Amino acid sequence: VLATLNFVTGARRPTLADVATAAGVSRALVSIVIRGVPGASEATRARVIAVADELGYRPDQRARLLRQRENRVLGVAFDVRRAFHSDLVGALYTAAEAVGYDVVLSGVTTGRSEQRAVTTLLDERCGVVIALGPTASRAELEGLARRVPVVTIARRLRAVGVDTVRTADAAGLRDAVDHLVGLGHQRIVHVDGGKAPGAADRRRGYRDAMTRHGLRDFIDVVGGGDTEEDGARATAGLLADLRPSLGRPTAMVAFNDACALGVLDTLLRSGRNVPAQVSVIGFDDSRLARLAHIDLTTIAQPIDGLARAAVDCALQRLTTDPVAAPTVGSDIELPPWLIVRSTTAAPSTGA
Amino acid sequence: VLATLNFVTGARRPTLADVATAAGVSRALVSIVIRGVPGASEATRARVIAVADELGYRPDQRARLLRQRENRVLGVAFDVRRAFHSDLVGALYTAAEAVGYDVVLSGVTTGRSEQRAVTTLLDERCGVVIALGPTASRAELEGLARRVPVVTIARRLRAVGVDTVRTADAAGLRDAVDHLVGLGHQRIVHVDGGKAPGAADRRRGYRDAMTRHGLRDFIDVVGGGDTEEDGARATAGLLADLRPSLGRPTAMVAFNDACALGVLDTLLRSGRNVPAQVSVIGFDDSRLARLAHIDLTTIAQPIDGLARAAVDCALQRLTTDPVAAPTVGSDIELPPWLIVRSTTAAPSTGA
DNA sequence: ATGAAAGCGCTAACAG
DNA sequence: CTGTTAGCGCTTTCAT
Numbered sequence: 002v003l004a005t006l007n008f009v010t011g012a013r014r015p016t017l018a019d020v021a022t023a024a025g026v027s028r029a030l031v032s033i034v035i036r037g038v039p040g041a042s043e044a045t046r047a048r049v050i051a052v053a054d055e056l057g058y059r060p061d062q063r064a065r066l067l068r069q070r071e072n073r074v075l076g077v078a079f080d081v082r083r084a085f086h087s088d089l090v091g092a093l094y095t096a097a098e099a100v101g102y103d104v105v106l107s108g109v110t111t112g113r114s115e116q117r118a119v120t121t122l123l124d125e126r127c128g129v130v131i132a133l134g135p136t137a138s139r140a141e142l143e144g145l146a147r148r149v150p151v152v153t154i155a156r157r158l159r160a161v162g163v164d165t166v167r168t169a170d171a172a173g174l175r176d177a178v179d180h181l182v183g184l185g186h187q188r189i190v191h192v193d194g195g196k197a198p199g200a201a202d203r204r205r206g207y208r209d210a211m212t213r214h215g216l217r218d219f220i221d222v223v224g225g226g227d228t229e230e231d232g233a234r235a236t237a238g239l240l241a242d243l244r245p246s247l248g249r250p251t252a253m254v255a256f257n258d259a260c261a262l263g264v265l266d267t268l269l270r271s272g273r274n275v276p277a278q279v280s281v282i283g284f285d286d287s288r289l290a291r292l293a294h295i296d297l298t299t300i301a302q303p304i305d306g307l308a309r310a311a312v313d314c315a316l317q318r319l320t321t322d323p324v325a326a327p328t329v330g331s332d333i334e335l336p337p338w339l340i341v342r343s344t345t346a347a348p349s350t351g352a
Numbered sequence: 353v354l355a356t357l358n359f360v361t362g363a364r365r366p367t368l369a370d371v372a373t374a375a376g377v378s379r380a381l382v383s384i385v386i387r388g389v390p391g392a393s394e395a396t397r398a399r400v401i402a403v404a405d406e407l408g409y410r411p412d413q414r415a416r417l418l419r420q421r422e423n424r425v426l427g428v429a430f431d432v433r434r435a436f437h438s439d440l441v442g443a444l445y446t447a448a449e450a451v452g453y454d455v456v457l458s459g460v461t462t463g464r465s466e467q468r469a470v471t472t473l474l475d476e477r478c479g480v481v482i483a484l485g486p487t488a489s490r491a492e493l494e495g496l497a498r499r500v501p502v503v504t505i506a507r508r509l510r511a512v513g514v515d516t517v518r519t520a521d522a523a524g525l526r527d528a529v530d531h532l533v534g535l536g537h538q539r540i541v542h543v544d545g546g547k548a549p550g551a552a553d554r555r556r557g558y559r560d561a562m563t564r565h566g567l568r569d570f571i572d573v574v575g576g577g578d579t580e581e582d583g584a585r586a587t588a589g590l591l592a593d594l595r596p597s598l599g600r601p602t603a604m605v606a607f608n609d610a611c612a613l614g615v616l617d618t619l620l621r622s623g624r625n626v627p628a629q630v631s632v633i634g635f636d637d638s639r640l641a642r643l644a645h646i647d648l649t650t651i652a653q654p655i656d657g658l659a660r661a662a663v664d665c666a667l668q669r670l671t672t673d674p675v676a677a678p679t680v681g682s683d684i685e686l687p688p689w690l691i692v693r694s695t696t697a698a699p700s701t702g703a
Numbered sequence: 704a705t706g707a708a709a710g711c712g713c714t715a716a717c718a719g
Numbered sequence: 720c721t722g723t724t725a726g727c728g729c730t731t732t733c734a735t
Contacts, residue, residue, distance in 0.1 A: 014477075014499065016712055027722045032714060042720060057499070062475040063414045064712035067727050081442050082639070087432045091461035098464075103472075106457040110442035113449075121454075124413040126365075148365065148408070233645035266645050269620050288433070294584035294617050367728055378706045383730060393704060415728035418711050 015056040024052040035060055062103075072128030074103045075315050078118040079133040081108040084259075084287055085302070086133045089154060092308035093131065100312060119145060129315040132156075134198050147327075150318035152311050156198050164314040164330035166307055170199040171206030173300040173337040177254045177282045178210035180298075180339055184347045186252040186280065187216055192225035192235045192264060194256030200227075203256060203284070221250065225260050232256075232263025240271055251279060251348040258283035258290045258299055265297070265344065276346035286340055298345040303335045310335065366407040375403040386411055413454075423479030425454045426666050429469040430484040432459040435610075435638055436653070437484045440505060443659035444482065451663060470496060480666040483507075485549050498678075501669035503662045507549050515665040515681035517658055521550040522557030524651040524688040528605045528633045529561035531649075531690055535698045537603040537631065538567055543576035543586045543615060545607030551578075554607060554635070572601065576611050583607075583614025591622055602630060602699040609634035609641045609650055616648070616695065627697035637691055649696040654686045661686065 017035070021028045026045060033040045034049040035058075041049070052058075066074065075097050079086040090106065097104045105127055107118040115136055122130050129150040135142065139160050145151055146162030153165045174191070181189050191207040194200030204222055211220045225235040232255055239250070255261035261283030265275060273279050283290050286301035310333045368386070372379045377396060384391045385400040386409075392400075403409075417423065426448050430437040441457065448455045456478055458469040466487055473481050480501040486493065490511050496502055497513030504516045525542070532540050542558040545551030555573055562571045576586040583606055590601070606612035612634030616626060624630050634641050637652035661684045 017714095018712075028712090029714080029723080030721060033721095036714085040720070045720080059471075059475055061418070061477055061712050063418045063477060064727090065714075067412070067414045067418060067729090068712080068714045069727085070715090081438045084435070087438060090459055091432050091463070094459065094461055094464050106459060108441055108445065108457060110445055113442070113445050120410075124410055126412055126414060229640075229643050230645065233643075263643075263645060266617075266620075269617075270645075289580075292580045292584075292614075294581065294614055294621075368730095369728075379728090380707080380730080381705060384705095387730085391704070396704080412728050415711090416730075418713090419728080419730045420711085421730090 015058045017058070017060065020049065020053045020056060020058050023056060024049045066126070071319065072126060073101070073319075074105055074125070074127040075312065076105050076107060076119075076122030076125065076127030076130045077133070078107050078109065078115060078122060078130060078135070080115075081110045083134070084289070085155075085257075085285055088287070088304050089133055089308060092304045093311065096305070096308040096312040100316065102312070102316070123149060128319050131311050131315060146330075150315065152314045152318075152330075154307055154311050157202065159329050159332065161329055162327045164311075164318070164333070166310040166314065166333040166335065168199070168302050168307065169334045169336045170202035171209065173284060174203045174206030174254060175210040176337070176339045177284075177300055178207060178214065180341065180345065181252045181254070181280060181282070182210075182214045182216070184252075184280070184345065186348050188219050188221075188248055188250045189216070189252045189254060190221040190223060190239065190250040192232055192253060192255045192260055193222050194260070195224060195226045195231070197227040197256065200256060207254065225256050227257055227259060229259050229263035229266070232260035232265075233267045234263070235260075236264045236267035240267070252281070252345070253279060254282045254284075256284060258285045258287040258297060261297055261299070261344075262289060262295065265295070276344050277349055280345040280348070282345060284337075290340075290342070296343040298342045299340055300337045301340050302337055306335045366409045368409070368411065371400065371404050371407060371409050374407060375400045417477070422670065423477060424452070424670075425456055425476070425478040426663065427456050427458060427470075427473030427476065427478030427481045428484070429458050429460065429466060429473060429481060429486070431466075432461045434485070435640070436506075436608075436636055439638070439655050440484055440659060443655045444662065447656070447659040447663040451667060453663070453667070474500060479670050482662050482666060497681075501666065503665045503669075503681075505658055505662050508553065510680050510683060512680055513678045515662075515669070515684070517661040517665065517684040517686065519550070519653050519658065520685045520687045521553035522560065524635060525554045525557030525605060526561040527688070527690045528635075528651055529558060529565065531692065531696065532603045532605070532631060532633070533561075533565045533567070535631070535696065537699050538570055539572075539599055539601045540567070540570065540603045540605060541572040541574060541590065541601040543583055543604060543606045543611055544573050545611070546575060546577045546582070548578040548607065551607060558605065576607050578608055578611060580610050580614035580617070583611035583616075584618045585614070586611075587615045587618035591618070603632070603696070604630060605633045605635075607635060609636045609638040609648060612648055612650070612695075613640060613646065616646070627695050628700055631696040631699070633696060635688075641691075641693070647694040649693045650691055651688045652691050653688055657686045 017028050017031050021031045031049055034046050079090055094104055107121045109115045109118045131152045134155040135153055142163050143160045151163045155167050158165050193204050223235045225231045253264055255264050261281055265281050283297045283299035286299045290297035290299045368379050368382050372382045382400055385397050430441055445455055458472045460466045460469045482503045485506045493514050494511045502514045506518050509516050544555050574586050576582045604615055606615050612632055616632050634648045634650035637650045641648040641650045
């Protein structure tokens with residue numbers, strides 16, 4: 002019976018019409034059955050499903066989306082090179098599929114700009130764009146938001162039509178400082194993230210916390226960055242520098258885990274013992290930090306929470322009337338938390 | 353003039369029909385102009401383009417793909433968690449766009465299986481599936497290949513309808529051993545990759561090279577893996593073990609860079625000096641290896657070459673008649689190369 | 704060079 | 720419960 006259908010001979014994949022013919026019903030009915038919506042008897046339902054299975058039928062997603070009014074697709078623009086983005090993408094898949102939405106990815110890389118990534122998403126007519134740590138200007142993002150709802154993750158920004166969800170960066174650094182002070186540290190330096198997203202907030206959190214602990218005189222921010230190299234360079238400079246006024250730091254809080262790894266590595270190579278001589282704290286709780294032989298004390302980003310919040314914002318925009326007055330989007334800030342591992346300890350008494 | 357068009361009032365984006373109306377021509381003509389194919393006078397061409405620009409028109413990719421006969425879309429299934437996959441994705445974007453093909457990504461993560469990732473790709477009707485280091489069985493991949501052309505990267509496999517492109521893993525390890533022997537090393541151990549893709553070939557390459565150099569008695573493969581943790585564990589075991597018959601190794605070749613980092617870190621923490629006391633070589637030339645403070649000697653994977661070859665295979669399948677007799681696909685093996693950095697040196701004479 | 708008409712595979716109104 | 724009809728936005732004959 003199946004051998005008579007033309008798609009068996011060619012390379013063509015079975016369509017809804019093929020299933021309808023084979024099952025002896027109309028296309029509309031097959032559509033109803035496939036989508037699992039009410040409107041078909043149990044008998045037909047079973048038969049159609051059986052035929053569809055036998056034929057290996059799978060609905061054509063493009064046709065489906067083209068026809069559908071509302072667009073249940075979340076476009077995610079992320080930087081392929083950033084481990085943190087990869088983690089977020091994983092969490093976004095989970096969060097989106099939990100509420101029955103599809104995710105389509107668009108990567109930025111060397112040679113493929115953020116602009117390009119977003120354009121691709123727009124051309125696929127996804128219903129909302131979720132941009133991870135976008136580098137575009139506020140004006141550009143607002144321009145984008147005029148065409149499609151935009152949600153940004155990990156970028157502090159107030160812009161018309163753009164929702165933002167991010168980690169409470171300042172609070173994270175405050176927790177780190179609190180932890181170290183609790184252990185008895187005073188000479189705590191912050192290797193910062195320069196102009197990286199969130200770096201300003203983290204610097205502020207560090208300064209505030211130090212001040213609150215009466216350690217204003219020990220405040221010491223050294224220029225770092227968001228890579229291991231940055232952390233290594235900053236630490237090398239610190240070791241070379243005598244800093245008579247501040248003395249040798251007994252603890253270092255890095256901008257992120259990558260930076261902290263550079264710090265760690267440089268300390269180790271110079272013969273310092275961590276945490277006996279120097280304590281080190283990172284930020285992100287990336288896979289790197291969790292590795293047994295690194296076992297870095299760090300401030301964990303609420304990745305799953307960020308993803309869920311972003312998806313929530315997206316749904317909000319998608320299910321709400323788009324002709325509503327465009328206004329500055331919501332700004333959701335989620336708290337990070339401290340994870341104590343083995344790179345922090347009380348300062349050595351004799352130091 | 354534009355204010356009269358309904359899409360200005362609503363959130364709807366302009367369609368080809370809108371452009372046609374505004375320009376006073378037929379939709380077919382606009383289509384011709386937009387695609388840049390011959391069949392329109394210069395005058396209309398200019399006018400249509402002007403109108404399209406003013407309206408901010410962008411063709412709907414879904415509709416376009418739906419209508420088009422041939423499918424110029426490459427579906428890429430990759431593991432979001434693997435840095436090597438991210439690098440490949442970047443290269444694939446470049447390679448595909450160079451020949452005018454689109455790439456659609458589908459990630460596998462914790463909670464999103466490879467199977468799922470591929471199904472999504474199929475539902476979007478991409479013309480070919482490029483699977484990075486797939487874990488599916490040969491039977492499963494052949495089943496997939498019956499529905500759509502399949503190209504695998506970084507997986508040794510001979511299967512009907514499946515093209516494979518991969519690095520010459522054995523040759524890579526041979527180069528590593530040659531380099532070390534050239535420096536004067538004899539006690540060279542290989543921290544292997546266990547069951548990871550390519551691990552068997554690399555082990556073989558190591559054994560062959562050692563044998564060829566008359567170092568059969570020094571052959572020493574210790575169980576590792578593809579993570580930093582694996583490398584660290586293997587090295588810790590090695591340091592604890594006295595290995596009276598083989599003596600202390602003066603050089604270690606790891607399965608990959610991540611593993612090598614674990615090796616490096618453990619050596620450092622145990623007070624060993626690299627490369628003065630022990631030389632270390634990785635595999636991949638990942639971003640990690642290139643970091644200035646790591647500066648790992650490694651075997652570079654030909655990432656761009658792999659990506660280009662994969663895209664070539666895909667084009668081949670796409671432009672060739674699909675009814676051709678299904679046969680075992682091509683198997684392309686690309687040579688890696690040695691990159692000497694600062695973790696290798698001649699063995700210390702007194703050792 | 705231009706336009707009319709058909710249809711890709713699907714869903715959504717509306718009839719029966 | 721089931722089928723018919725009418726598109727989604729685009730490309731593609733085929734006329735003109």
